[in-house]
Amino acid sequence: MLPERTASLRKFTSSTALKPEEAMVPSRSETPSILIVGASRGLGCALANAFLAKGWSVTGAVRGGGHTPLHDLVDTNDGGLVIERVDMTLADDVEALSNRRSKERFDILFINAGTTNGRPGDTIAEITTDKFTHVMVTNALSPMRVIEGLETLVADDGLIGVMSSGQGSIANNERGGRELYRGSKAALNQFMRSYAARHAGSRRALLLIALYYRGKHPAPPRRDTEET
Numbered sequence: 001m002l003p004e005r006t007a008s009l010r011k012f013t014s015s016t017a018l019k020p021e022e023a024m025v026p027s028r029s030e031t032p033s034i035l036i037v038g039a040s041r042g043l044g045c046a047l048a049n050a051f052l053a054k055g056w057s058v059t060g061a062v063r064g065g066g067h068t069p070l071h072d073l074v075d076t077n078d079g080g081l082v083i084e085r086v087d088m089t090l091a092d093d094v095e096a097l098s099n100r101r102s103k104e105r106f107d108i109l110f111i112n113a114g115t116t117n118g119r120p121g122d123t124i125a126e127i128t129t130d131k132f133t134h135v136m137v138t139n140a141l142s143p144m145r146v147i148e149g150l151e152t153l154v155a156d157d158g159l160i161g162v163m164s165s166g167q168g169s170i171a172n173n174e175r176g177g178r179e180l181y182r183g184s185k186a187a188l189n190q191f192m193r194s195y196a197a198r199h200a201g202s203r204r205a206l207l208l209i210a211l212y213y214r215g216k217h218p219a220p221p222r223r224d225t226e227e228t
């Protein structure tokens, strides 16, 4: 039988339709904790807010030095939110974050950060090599490097999660479009499967989140879709 805390986190990873607030209920009295990479705005900031609302201790990592929507949450959460800095494409940043927090064990490490190319209609052959490199390094390579670099900060019975996308599904790609973004998330899924295979004996739960919308899909992610 799983320890109570692990069972709670396994519930969070279940494919059955758990409500997020049900999955995030702390399973023991000491405050559970999550480290979110890419929490400055958008879904990452919303995720931080949701965990704070459930009483979790949240460390949200942003990459820049400026004020972000995540900073607005500090004032309204009495010590529950700590802001960290990391650009996940920079190995030195990831190592520095690991060193700064080496004494801590988070219940959840969640890598939310991601990007896309500005012209979703471009076919893969039309994409510039620089843009291909940028999106693949950000969405596929960097999350895995963050996991490898920060996994020691995660409790043995904790959870490591990554934000993928429904557009990373090979089987569901019947409409085309967003070719580079789709490819980067498909690669991420494959790398996570390889990581899972390498850690088959681990007690840690692994999670890939794919947001799936019925009907019209919103344009992910927001900022870079405005680029030309």
Ligand SMILES: NC(=O)c1ccc[n+]([C@@H]2O[C@H](COP(=O)([O-])OP(=O)(O)OC[C@H]3O[C@@H](n4cnc5c(N)ncnc54)[C@H](OP(=O)(O)O)[C@@H]3O)[C@@H](O)[C@H]2O)c1
Binding pocket: 037, 038, 039, 040, 041, 042, 043, 044, 062, 063, 064, 068, 086, 087, 088, 089, 112, 113, 114, 115, 138, 163, 164, 165, 166, 210, 211, 218, 219, 220, 221, 222, 223, 224
């Ligand atoms: N929006 C959707 O409908 C949707 C659907 C499926 C999946 N997703 C995925 O969900 C995640 C968040 O999407 P979103 O819509 O919330 O996007 P967003 O508003 O553009 O936010 C992207 C986040 O990633 C961070 N980020 C980007 N590159 C980074 C780097 N190198 N190092 C550290 N942080 C970095 C950004 O930080 P800065 O503020 O510094 O730029 C920001 O916090 C992405 O992985 C996306 O692919 C989104």
